[in-house]
Amino acid sequence: MIAYLTRRILFAGVLLLAVSLFTFLVFALLPTDPAALTCGKACTPERIEANRTRLGYDQPLLTQYGKFLKGIVAGRTYGEGQGEFTCGAPSLGYSFSQKDCVTSLIARTLPVTGSIAIGGFVLWMIFGIGLGMLSALKRGRWPDRLISIVSVVGLSFPTFFLALLLLFIFVIWTQILPFPSYVSPTEDFFGWCQALLLPWLTITIISSPYYIRLTRFGMLETMNEDYVRLGIAKGLKRWTVLRKYVLRSALIPIVTVAGLDFGATLGGAVFTESIFSLPGMGRLSIKAVSDSDLPVLVGTTLVAGTFIVVFNLLTDIFYGLVDPRVRIHK
Amino acid sequence: MTDVLSVDERGDDSLLVTSIESKSPKRLSWDRFKRDRFAIAGLGVVVFFLFIAIFAPLITKIIGISPNALDRDSLNDYGLPNGRFGGISGKHWLGVEPGTGRDILARLIYGARLSLFVGLVATLITTSVGMVLGLIAGYLRGRVDTFLSRLSDLVMTFPSLILTIALVRPGTQRLEAMGVPEGNPARLTYLMLVTLFFGWVGFFRIVRGQTLALREREFVEAARSSGAGPGHIIFRQIAPNLWGPIIALASMSLPAYVAYEAALSFLGVGIIAPTASWGIMLQDSVHFYRADPTYFFIPGATLFVLVMAFYLLSEGLRDALDPKNDRQQVA
Numbered sequence: 267m268i269a270y271l272t273r274r275i276l277f278a279g280v281l282l283l284a285v286s287l288f289t290f291l292v293f294a295l296l297p298t299d300p301a302a303l304t305c306g307k308a309c310t311p312e313r314i315e316a317n318r319t320r321l322g323y324d325q326p327l328l329t330q331y332g333k334f335l336k337g338i339v340a341g342r343t344y345g346e347g348q349g350e351f352t353c354g355a356p357s358l359g360y361s362f363s364q365k366d367c368v369t370s371l372i373a374r375t376l377p378v379t380g381s382i383a384i385g386g387f388v389l390w391m392i393f394g395i396g397l398g399m400l401s402a403l404k405r406g407r408w409p410d411r412l413i414s415i416v417s418v419v420g421l422s423f424p425t426f427f428l429a430l431l432l433l434f435i436f437v438i439w440t441q442i443l444p445f446p447s448y449v450s451p452t453e454d455f456f457g458w459c460q461a462l463l464l465p466w467l468t469i470t471i472i473s474s475p476y477y478i479r480l481t482r483f484g485m486l487e488t489m490n491e492d493y494v495r496l497g498i499a500k501g502l503k504r505w506t507v508l509r510k511y512v513l514r515s516a517l518i519p520i521v522t523v524a525g526l527d528f529g530a531t532l533g534g535a536v537f538t539e540s541i542f543s544l545p546g547m548g549r550l551s552i553k554a555v556s557d558s559d560l561p562v563l564v565g566t567t568l569v570a571g572t573f574i575v576v577f578n579l580l581t582d583i584f585y586g587l588v589d590p591r592v593r594i595h596k
Numbered sequence: 597m598t599d600v601l602s603v604d605e606r607g608d609d610s611l612l613v614t615s616i617e618s619k620s621p622k623r624l625s626w627d628r629f630k631r632d633r634f635a636i637a638g639l640g641v642v643v644f645f646l647f648i649a650i651f652a653p654l655i656t657k658i659i660g661i662s663p664n665a666l667d668r669d670s671l672n673d674y675g676l677p678n679g680r681f682g683g684i685s686g687k688h689w690l691g692v693e694p695g696t697g698r699d700i701l702a703r704l705i706y707g708a709r710l711s712l713f714v715g716l717v718a719t720l721i722t723t724s725v726g727m728v729l730g731l732i733a734g735y736l737r738g739r740v741d742t743f744l745s746r747l748s749d750l751v752m753t754f755p756s757l758i759l760t761i762a763l764v765r766p767g768t769q770r771l772e773a774m775g776v777p778e779g780n781p782a783r784l785t786y787l788m789l790v791t792l793f794f795g796w797v798g799f800f801r802i803v804r805g806q807t808l809a810l811r812e813r814e815f816v817e818a819a820r821s822s823g824a825g826p827g828h829i830i831f832r833q834i835a836p837n838l839w840g841p842i843i844a845l846a847s848m849s850l851p852a853y854v855a856y857e858a859a860l861s862f863l864g865v866g867i868i869a870p871t872a873s874w875g876i877m878l879q880d881s882v883h884f885y886r887a888d889p890t891y892f893f894i895p896g897a898t899l900f901v902l903v904m905a906f907y908l909l910s911e912g913l914r915d916a917l918d919p920k921n922d923r924q925q926v927a
Contacts, residue, residue, distance in 0.1 A: 296766040422904035424855035533755045563762045570755035
């Protein structure tokens, strides 16, 4: 198990390094001059050159990448003398258009994006697995039919259209809910729930159908297994067979998908955040695109990639724990 | 079909064989597909949209509408459509666009053209590249496989949406510098390239896994021992067995790409106006959500219906193409 773990962790590290190099190069090789973007339209060539040296854009690419990596580990200081400023570790660079370190910009968005992702995740898992179980148990009868129709409808909504529709219905036309504005759950728990209700609903409607299908399919497959038949034959209670024999093995593939989906949602629910104007990481990226704020874009791409890699790794570890075949093979 | 086991009246069971109707796998799949009413409905809607998309210029001409003609007479002094429900009238069946008075039906028809074009091309390129690479990796194994598999791990690590959006402007500029016509051709080329970069992975993984299993089967060994080269074995022996899962996956990714184009155009990083796109219509309609909600619902509902039709169709296809589905059920 330890050898398996070490290999997975090392590979995750290599992946992250590769992502950082690729992202860095792609943005560095763009035709846009990053130094020219550091100040507004009334910018003198001298100031652009000064900023270029200050931010290190005049150095060769590989040196720049080395400094970028060093900044992540040890923090980074820009310029010298009076204009000197430091971004503490892990430093992902400095955004001139927002006049702040990229790391602190991203750190500020994490509670918002985290709240959306965690709440959405809990809801879509409850609805997905719950309705999927119901569907499998009532196979072919009306609850199953109804659930399958509802899940096709949910699946067919493009995220941005559903988010807009919910916003129009609940906030603008009927005015049941106020316009979402994020507050910290420790300050005002009810306000937090209220602001995130529609984003959660959006994510749940879009994501649950996949989990309904996976659960239904997994349960129907397992219910045909001989060991399940044995459990019933030896007179175990229906619920015990369901919980210990069927669900336990049907849920394993679901956890894999769930880990990946959660990692991806943490990387920024771009449409949900933009439409409900929630200051999360997805919205930060969109704003960075319209401002051509390259350091922020490199930062958000890297952080989002990290979430994906980390949750991939956690899923693999989980798999290794529950399924001995994974450890022994490979 | 009921007479599968019926014996000839004379009791001569030598005729038994002729009364059993032999069915090819294709025929069995089609029979399964035909019985799925939802899938048939989905197919109907998809064919309808394809028809509209292909004959867009002809259809708009027959109805007498144009996606770009401005009709200021249909607007009031505030630039809003005259009459209820977004100016729905005998002349403009689905109303007009606020501000310009362009016909919404005509714009929807041309938007369908774009959506389906993007969806089809994106699916075609991701499927073919993913399939070829998956076949090669699964058949050759070894270093080629390790390289391609690690590459697919890397691609999956990128937050694709953020990168796609972030690189739109510079990517399009670079393509224009390379000689791709300015505007939408360059945008579309960019979107297709990015889609290809991120999209081949799903197909690659499935095809690679299946190929790894198939290459050990007897029929492949038989081909190899009769002296067939790798090209023949990969494309003539193994590939035909993969059509089922490939078609199922491709029919799922097509509606996803249709929705993706609309979403990117909605964000302003897809198609550039004045070309008609459902995403741009939705983006524009958001400004009139209070005065003209019809303008929001019509393109939204159209997008929803097309995506749903594709999903119903793909579900039917998946069930029909899965050989595990009981053959007796059909007979």
